[in-house]
Amino acid sequence: MLDFLPKQLFLFDPLSLFFIFVIFIVSLPSAIYSLGYFTPKANPCFAGRQAPAAEKNEYSSAKITLFWFLLVLFVLSMCVVVTVGNVLVFLVAWEIMSLVSYFLVVFDTTHEKSIQAGTIYIIMTHIGTAFLVAAFLILHKYAHSFDFAAIKNVCLIMPGPTKDIVFLLLLVGFGTKAGIVPLHVWLPYAHPQAPSQISSIMSGVMIKTAIYGIIRFVIFLLGVNSSWWGVLVLILAVITCLVGVIYALMERDIKRLLAYSSVENMGIILLGVGLAMLLVNMKMPYLAAFALIAGLYHLVNHAIFKGLLFLCAGSVYKATGTRDIEKLGGLIKKMPQTAFYFLIGSMAISALPPLNGFVSEWLTLQVFFLGALNSAGGARLFLGICASMLALTSGLAAACFVKAFGVVFLGLPRSNYAQSAKEVPLSMNFGMFFLSILVIVFGIAAGLVIKLLAKVAAVAMNVDISTMRFSLYNPTLTAQVGLPAKELGKSIYLSTPMIALVLIVMGLAGFVVYRLFAKGKPVSYQTWDCGYYKLDSRNEYTGTAFSKPFRIAFSFFLQPYRKTQKVRESFYQVKSFAYETHTTLVFKKYIYVPLIALVLKSAKFMRRMQPGSIHLYLAYIFSTLLLLIIFMHKF
Amino acid sequence: MNKITLFFLQLIFFIVVAPFLSGLITKIKNSLRMRKGQSIFQPYYNLIKLFSKIQVVSETASWIFRVTPFILISSTLTVALLVPVFIFSNPLYRMGDFIAIIFIFALGRFFLALAALDTGSSFGGMGSSREMFIASLVEPALCLVVFSVFLQFGSTNLSVFSGMHAVSVSSLVGASALFLVVIAETSRVPVDNQETHLELTMVHEAMALEYSGASLALIELAAQVKQMIWFFLIAQIIFPITTLSLVNLKGLFSWGLWYLARILIIVITMAIVEVSVAKMRLFRVADFLGFAFVLGIIASICAILGA
The missing domain is CATH 1.20.5 (Single alpha-helices involved in coiled-coils or other helix-helix interfaces)
Structure with a gap:
């Protein structure tokens, strides 16, 4: 009768430990960052203006205490979610995580938008939980127990159609949290409204618990039943990637841009996970494990650089009081450190070598190629097209972050907000510094990371990886992943340290040539203005202008709407123009x-x-x- | 020969020959237009001229603007080391593959696009926005070309190309898709125009507009080397060539002749294409690259069918 009592409450296998690691590498810098975030700031821009309390960052001490309490509870609940070995306790922890994050989203209650965002979030997350409950009840009906071990046993003999239903329920349930399109709607509302360190944890870690759920419940416990599961996940992942990145490109609110970009990156992670599901069903366990390694690699990378980017966005918001990129600009001179960290994050998320995003996207592409080589006929073409869509995504992401960095940090300040910005305190910079170092480390030490992730993937996929070769060639530190002979027997190589080294050497060589042969010292002069009197920030390209070609090219999806209006003084004289453009969600x-x-x-x-x-x-x-x-x- | 010597040989080969190819294309274009045109060595004169000029840097510009020429040249030269020209197999080939090349090129482009935004001029913004637009649409087509090559040879490693012996339908179609991609990547006519500084048409030139002096020289050199790298990659796919064997002098001579002839064929084709088509509107570029994407799919299907 007491079957709901857990027999084994926690399980600390490599999969759980990996997620604990991910939780802490983002939560730690975010917590340090919070120290600086709550100090009131003195932006002269607010002097004569009635700014909301949240914009001025005037928090009462009770509220700050509440914040720390919620933060600790949030991190703890996530830890429980990824380690617990009992479905019932999992659900409780999952619910605590959702509720606490709701309170953190609405933490700045002075914003009406926060309340609205929180409501959307809590409704969506509960719809997701409802699906999870349904799935878990079906599992319990067969297993007569809530323990993972019992469920894993019974899943072996569970009839196929039931498994299909459970899979779909789990996919919707976890997909809501992960932000799979079309269940992503809450993400661009909730993430921007939370304080930035919370956005960083939510985007960096919390939505990853859904990936944990999919790996743990679908791959580990349920076992992939038929190949359409993987195909479905792959198709959803491709759609998620593209929709996320296209919306991110259109966005002018910097934090919402990052939130949409999280949707995109969840798609990339799911590409790895979905491919693993497909390959395991095609009886290629090693390649499947490799696909999961690629997915997990991107997962930890995204946690790091998205955490970093959200912290940077928070610093910009704190320093300027606005998140609208059209009001920013030129911040690289006012906030050089934040700008540098944001640049590192942007480079990583645009998959530029030798940083971490490059390694995981490269791995994902490689796995798709290898998977195609090992399959036949239509599956090959399908995987090839998935890979090319991933390439398109990474191209669009690069465009998106050129826009984000270029408009926010480069050029001339577009408003007083940006004009009066000051660099943020040390504790905030430290949080960003820590994550920037991790971005570089996870790029350079790719071989080592792959080796460690292989152990995680081995547990999740239940494969013996000892026949796969993972090695690091010295002294070039080339990462090698070799597949066993019965699955292609091929090896792939990548050496990020070598790429970094060659890049630096070549850059230095260029610099030396430049210093030796370039004539004279550069002269400083104003930007060429075609003889126009003086260029100011109104002549600059805005973020909206930057994304215009994309808006037109993807107009079938974005359905842009544009209105121009002439405000007339009289019939003869036009006083001003009003221009408005929207995209349809x-x-x-x-x-x-x-x-x-x-x-x-x-x-x-x-x-x-x-x-x-x-x-x-x-x-x-x-x-x-x-x-x-x-x-x-x-x- | 020593590996290190080969590295330097390859680097110098790319740096020295790349401007020549640009000059050659311009010369052929001018001949086709019945013009006398500039000297074939004009790109060299330009580089020398730029190095001897004092450069002007915008007051608005930050350090991004200053480091970009170096990042651009370093990313391009890094790729130049990965392309099999003199070094067919060496320990460095494990450094990266065809996919890595795409991403390393993206590094240079990323910074050039940022530098264009850095000066606060609307020309720069225009160029940057257009370049990223074109570049992102290039990626899927390029990926499919790599995919079709990969399906034939089972590796994305570039030195595998040198082991190719026969031309297949797939590599022909793939190479034509790559050719369209290269037109976009090297800012050639239907997509961009290297010859004009008219704001309505320019993409790459708009990004480099604020650069002058030695920095501009580095950017131009990087663009020329990049173009040469792409020509070599097309050549490796469409005109496979076996590894150089130093058996006899006659063999070496004919090998070298064929080696250069195939590059010349691509150069001439490029010039003819540039002269015979008109510049298309920016938003038509999406269709143009969509066509390259479809060719990529066809190449993949051919590879799957084993053709």
Whole structure:
């Protein structure tokens, strides 16, 4: 009767430990960052202006205490989620994680937007949890236990269709948290509204717990049943990548841009995970383990650089009081350190060598290629096209971050907000510094990281990796992944330390040539202005202008809307122009708005049952009782 | 020969010959247009001239603007080391492969696009935005070309190309897709125009607009070397060539002749294409590269079918 009591409460296998590691490498710098974040700032820009308290960062000490309490609870709940060995406890921890993160999203309650974002978040996350509960109940019905071990055993003999249903329920449940398109809607609302260190943890780590869920429950416990699972995940992943990055490109709110970019990166991670699911079903366990390594590598990378970028965005917000990139600009001179860290993060997320994002995207592409080589016919083409979509995503991501960095940090300041910015305190810079170092380390030490991740993947996929060759060639530190003979027997090589070295040597050589042969010292002069009187920030390209070609090329999806209006003084004189441009959020417009309308409509219909008459209610109770008696009697 | 010597030989080969190829294309174009045109060595004169000029740096520019020429040249030369020209097999070939090349080129482009935004001029923004637009659309087509080559030879490693012996349908189609990609990558006519500084048409030139003096020389050299690298990659796919064997002098001579002839064929094709088509609107470039993408898919299908 006491079957719900856990037999083995925690399990600390490499998979769990890996996620604990990811949680802490992001939470630690974020916590240090918080120290500086709550110090009130003195931006002269606020002097004569009624700014909201959150913009001025005036937090009461009680509120700061509350923040630390919530932060600790948040991190702890995530740790429990990834280590617990019992479904019931998992659900409780999952729910605590969701609720605490809700309170953190609405932490700046002075923003009306925070409340709205929080509401969207909590509704979406609970829809996800509902699906998880359904899946877990089905599992319990077969296993008669909530323990992972019992579930794993019973999953071996579970009928196929049931497994399919459980898989779909889990995919929707975890997909909501992971931000798989079209379940991503909450992400661009919730992440930007939270304080930046929380956005950093949410985007960097919390949404990754959903990937943990998919790996733990679908791959580890349930076992991949048929190949359409992997195909479905891959298709969703490709859509998620592209939709995420295209929206990120269009965005002008820097934190929302990063949130959309998280959607994109979750897609890239899922490409690895989905490919692992597909390959394991095609009886290629080693290649599948390799695909999972690629996915996990991108997972830890994304945690690091997205954490970094959110912290940088928070510093910009704190220093300027705005998140609108069209009001920023030229910050590289006011905030040189933050700018440098943001540049590192942008380079990593754009997959530029020799940083970490490059390694994981390279690995993912390689796995797709190797998977295609090992399969036949249509599957080859499918995997090739998936790979090319990943390439498109990485190209668009590079464009997106050229825009983000270029518009925010380069050129001339576009407003007083940016003009009066000051560098942030040391504790905040330290958080960013720490993560920047990790970005570089995870890029250079690729061979080592792959070797460690192989152990995680081995547990998750239940493969013996000893026949795979992972080695580091000295002294070039070339990473090698070799597959056993029955699966291609091929090895792939990459040496990020060597690339870094050659890049530096060549750059230095260029510099030496430049110093030896270039004539004279550079002269400083104003930017060429075609003889126009003086260039100012109004002549600069804005973020919206930057993304215009993309808006036109993807207009079938974005459905841009544009309005120009002339404000006339008189018939003859135009005083000013008003220009407005929007893109349509297709998922909101075509899925969520009709869905919400439907819910409201049915609620209205149901209200007729509740007219307020006590007699009617008594009649309800009586008839229910009667029905129950009949039911009990008959069945 | 010593490996290190070969490295230097390859680097110097790329740096010295790359401007010549640019000059050659311009010369052929001018001949086709019945013009006398500039000397074939004009790109060298330009580089020397630029090095002897004092450069002007915008007041708005930050350190990004100053380091970009070096990052650009270093990324390009790093790729130049990965392309099999003199070094067919060496320990460095494990450094990176065809996929890594795409990403290393992206490093230089990323910084050039940032440097263009750095000066606060709208020309720079225009160039930067367009360049990133074109570059991101190039990626999927390029990836499929790599994929089709990979399916044939089972490796993305560039030294595998040198082991190729026969031309297949797949590599022909793949190479034509790569040719379209290279037109976009090297800012050639239907996509961009190297000859003009008209703001409506320029992409690459707009990004380099604020550069002058030695920095501009480095950027131009990087663009020329990049172009040469792409020509060699097309050549390796479409005209496979076996590894150089130093058996006899006659063999070496004919090998070298064929080696250069195939580059010349690509150069001439490029010049003819540039003269015979008109510059297309920026938003048509999406269709143009979409065509390259479709060719990439066809190349992959051919590779899958074993053709």
